[in-house]
Amino acid sequence: MSVRGKEHLKVLIRRSAIQKRVQEIGKQITKDYRGQRVHLIGVLKGASIFLADLVRTVGLEVSLDLSSYGKGTRTSGEVKLSKDLDTSIEGLNVILVEDILDTGLTLGYLCRVLRQRKPKDLRIAALLDKPDRRLMKDVHADYIGFQIPNEFVVGYGLDYAERYRNLKDVCVLSLPPE
């Protein structure tokens, strides 16, 4: 596909497949929580496009919040929340919406923090999952868009140095040798 400098992009998941899968996840959430309210928490910035599409496919009473953490994940997975939640999640059905589940360190840590705030239920929706990379074996997503191989991907919210988030397809990015 297109090239910027010597960076090369190859489509991995087409926009039509993403839209179809997001609809399916929304339907599943609607079924799982029938008659209840869900509180979706998007993890910025990567999950913003997935969250925006997903929330419109959920046929329930929905509230939204956003969280953000700083770069520089440590091996413990401990991350600094650079934007905490705006409201309490106590007693709520929370779904944490992430772009990609990789080693699982970040989500493992975020879930530990959120569980201390006593939600009624806490689940994870991840657009992409790289199971081969998982270090935290107990971290799994309840709703997964696609399992992908161990490649660096961009697009549909995912970036490389803040670029490529606006690509409609999920693409594998190859960088030139240093």
Ligand code: 5GP
């Ligand atoms: P984990 O803590 O699971 O290793 O890392 C999750 C975070 O790493 C994701 O939210 C994302 O920000 C980043 N990440 C992991 N794999 C990729 C990838 O292939 N592409 C991009 N753009 N970010 C990734």
